[in-house]
Amino acid sequence: MGVGLTSGLFLWLTIMMAAGGIAGTTWLWPRLAWQRNGQVGARIALIALGQILIVAAVLAYLNDSFSFFSSWSALIGPVPARQSAVSLPDTARAASTQPIVITGSSIGATYRGGSALGRYGSGLIASPGGRPDAAGLPLFAGRTHAPTRSISAAARSGAVLRVTIRGQYTGIVGASDYVYLPPVYFQPAYAKARFPVVLAFAGYPTDPLNMMGMLGLPAMAARLATAHRIRPAIYVMVNPSVALPRDTECTNIPAGLQVATFFGTDVPLAVERTFRAQSRPRGWAAMGFSTGAYCAAKMAMLYPGQFSAAVGMSGIYAAIKDHTTGNLYGGSHGYRSENDLQWRLRNLPAPPVSVLIASSAGENNLPGSLAFLHLIHPPMQGYSLILPRGGHNYSTWRRELPQILRWLSRRLTPPAPGHGAARPREQVVKK
Amino acid sequence: MLGLTSHVLIALLAVVAGLLFAGVLGTWPRLAGPGAERVALRVLALCAVQASILSLTFVMVNRSNNFYSSWSDLLGRYTGGGTLAAVSHGATGSSALVSVLSTRSIRVPGRRRSAGTLQTVLIRGELSGLTVGGHIYLPPGYRDAARRPRQYPVILTIAASQLNAASPYGPGRLATSTAMRIVAGRLQPVIVVMLPPSVRSDPGCLNIPGGPQAALFFTQDLRTAIGSGYRGNTQRTRWALLGDKSGGYCALQLALTNAPMFAAVVVPPGNYQAPPGPPAWDSSPQLRHQDDLLWLVRHQPGQPISVLFAGSRTDSPFFSLAHAPMRVASAPPQTGLWPLAPALDWLGRSLNADGSS
Numbered sequence: 001m002g003v004g005l006t007s008g009l010f011l012w013l014t015i016m017m018a019a020g021g022i023a024g025t026t027w028l029w030p031r032l033a034w035q036r037n038g039q040v041g042a043r044i045a046l047i048a049l050g051q052i053l054i055v056a057a058v059l060a061y062l063n064d065s066f067s068f069f070s071s072w073s074a075l076i077g078p079v080p081a082r083q084s085a086v087s088l089p090d091t092a093r094a095a096s097t098q099p100i101v102i103t104g105s106s107i108g109a110t111y112r113g114g115s116a117l118g119r120y121g122s123g124l125i126a127s128p129g130g131r132p133d134a135a136g137l138p139l140f141a142g143r144t145h146a147p148t149r150s151i152s153a154a155a156r157s158g159a160v161l162r163v164t165i166r167g168q169y170t171g172i173v174g175a176s177d178y179v180y181l182p183p184v185y186f187q188p189a190y191a192k193a194r195f196p197v198v199l200a201f202a203g204y205p206t207d208p209l210n211m212m213g214m215l216g217l218p219a220m221a222a223r224l225a226t227a228h229r230i231r232p233a234i235y236v237m238v239n240p241s242v243a244l245p246r247d248t249e250c251t252n253i254p255a256g257l258q259v260a261t262f263f264g265t266d267v268p269l270a271v272e273r274t275f276r277a278q279s280r281p282r283g284w285a286a287m288g289f290s291t292g293a294y295c296a297a298k299m300a301m302l303y304p305g306q307f308s309a310a311v312g313m314s315g316i317y318a319a320i321k322d323h324t325t326g327n328l329y330g331g332s333h334g335y336r337s338e339n340d341l342q343w344r345l346r347n348l349p350a351p352p353v354s355v356l357i358a359s360s361a362g363e364n365n366l367p368g369s370l371a372f373l374h375l376i377h378p379p380m381q382g383y384s385l386i387l388p389r390g391g392h393n394y395s396t397w398r399r400e401l402p403q404i405l406r407w408l409s410r411r412l413t414p415p416a417p418g419h420g421a422a423r424p425r426e427q428v429v430k431k
Numbered sequence: 432m433l434g435l436t437s438h439v440l441i442a443l444l445a446v447v448a449g450l451l452f453a454g455v456l457g458t459w460p461r462l463a464g465p466g467a468e469r470v471a472l473r474v475l476a477l478c479a480v481q482a483s484i485l486s487l488t489f490v491m492v493n494r495s496n497n498f499y500s501s502w503s504d505l506l507g508r509y510t511g512g513g514t515l516a517a518v519s520h521g522a523t524g525s526s527a528l529v530s531v532l533s534t535r536s537i538r539v540p541g542r543r544r545s546a547g548t549l550q551t552v553l554i555r556g557e558l559s560g561l562t563v564g565g566h567i568y569l570p571p572g573y574r575d576a577a578r579r580p581r582q583y584p585v586i587l588t589i590a591a592s593q594l595n596a597a598s599p600y601g602p603g604r605l606a607t608s609t610a611m612r613i614v615a616g617r618l619q620p621v622i623v624v625m626l627p628p629s630v631r632s633d634p635g636c637l638n639i640p641g642g643p644q645a646a647l648f649f650t651q652d653l654r655t656a657i658g659s660g661y662r663g664n665t666q667r668t669r670w671a672l673l674g675d676k677s678g679g680y681c682a683l684q685l686a687l688t689n690a691p692m693f694a695a696v697v698v699p700p701g702n703y704q705a706p707p708g709p710p711a712w713d714s715s716p717q718l719r720h721q722d723d724l725l726w727l728v729r730h731q732p733g734q735p736i737s738v739l740f741a742g743s744r745t746d747s748p749f750f751s752l753a754h755a756p757m758r759v760a761s762a763p764p765q766t767g768l769w770p771l772a773p774a775l776d777w778l779g780r781s782l783n784a785d786g787s788s
Contacts, residue, residue: 022481026473033463043456047480054481055488169690171732255720255730265691304558305651330717334640348644349560356515362500373518379557382518387509391500395507403512 014057021050067207074244099270167266180218182232189417196412201292214394230409247324250295254330264303287311304351317341350380360390448483529660546610556652559644566602570620582664589678618779628678635706636681669694671778690734695781700742
């Protein structure tokens, strides 16, 4: 379609139409001034139409602010290319290309021109549509590089890259995800260091761009690292919904998309092959808000060989089923139970991972969050962060973020400068 | 003050919106005339009624979705975090994942020194809660390597005939076959893990919905156990699978659905359209498809695995359906005293060729 959903043009069009609705009603007003049934009906219809146009404009504005859907296809589904009984991606293609392709450049300018990295840097790193080396970045393990201007800028402020992640085994493609590389990633002393990774899930429906805009995750990580309150890590910010507008809930759908495998295996593999990332569980953690909270906890509980810790903010830890998810469990009650994290804690051995559950008084998910916490038993470790006031919104999650990032930092193996294995350096971190 | 999520506010807004709406409809004729003042009043009246309806909608949506819990929350006036607390305590220490019940040395003809060790073990699945008995063969030099640590590739054998000493898949004969190939220099030193396909009741190694999680045991628990108790290569290095007639479905199913963990598999020819045990499908067509290995090959992305069908039949539909990067080959059945030797050699070559090893 010609006019992009998140383009300024579309927002202005809807605003103009809403204003036009008011103006048109004002103009038509005298012609409907007779007290007849048809005319009264026409008045009601005009006011209703005006309301619809205003709601459309408000929704367009909210979508721009909160990045629910980044494109028309995310909102209403892709144009079906061919009809088949099940929709699985065509895979020979997916498997034959790079696991991660850097697509984004305009990361410096998030919505309304703000920087992804806040005042800690321009965030402008990758060049448009380029391969990693097009930006002159030392992205790949072991590659040496000449210090260029973009690298020295990155060494000060870090970098945010927009990436497409192709699942080698599942064929699933995460088309619009983001990777934050901390400043020390680009510093010569750390040229061979491997960094821990935090896989951060957005909610449903949320474009992960909002992890920079509303949540300010890279900016907060940069701020805390500068203050030596956390140690540097790579943040991979992903959209848990890989088949929008459907809510896939990070579930391996029987005879369908294997979304859990994608995030539990494909994404870590792709990140480890592309960036200087650690590969042990002590080098990987997951976090997320809303639907992303369920995904993060699920990753740690189902893939403890990959993730050692997870943080859930304002999540529901049961296997939900509604009109946005459709049939995720093959109609099987038993399979649905297996995707219910509370059922797992009641019926299966607990995995050896640590989970931090955050919520706030005033949220509907608080009782479920507390119930989930109380089911946790060794070797699984549970931690709670309950705010006395808050809601299901970014303001609440932003307030939780500093404590969450510090909790994660204490559980991840820090990158070690120079050669050799990474050793924890507790003295760097202020308690 | 009226709470953002209170019923009173919703009722009040509904009344205001209703009154404004009725008012606009009622006063419509009086504002119909010309004149800038009347036009301005019309615009004002319209904006008021639209704004009241919009506010009502917002408050109702906010309430049902629990977005903002109060006016202060909406205006972003809350500051500060909460208290982070540990909820559960207790030792994370767990007993050993692998218990060695007995150990014996493997001898091969023409060699006086031991050609490896065969252990009878119990493997405890940390995640699945399943405990499975089996055997583990450790290659010659494994003990010496304790001084010079090295990691060994792993072949996982899934065969019901494990208890049958006469079967080529029986632990003693399989360990001796492997030892002979290693001593002859035809196979790199490998660890061979030998397990039965039947975990509890189901011989298909599936995660039974609401029941035993056999796939979880074979993919994650076993890797953790071998990684912690042995110097098996578990980090981003894929294993090889070998299945007999009873364990073939299990082996092929694990390879097709867990290609990140398994690089190559040798099974007898067959169709593999359903697990060899009572299905756990809950009459779900989706789960039936998911457990039909031909369906998987047809519909899921080509998995980067190598499959060898060891048997005379080459009319298996897998040959026509498999697509890159999956590779399918066949080998004629072997007779003689050591029929598994070619399969072991082939698995060893596949492990070498696997890029991630």
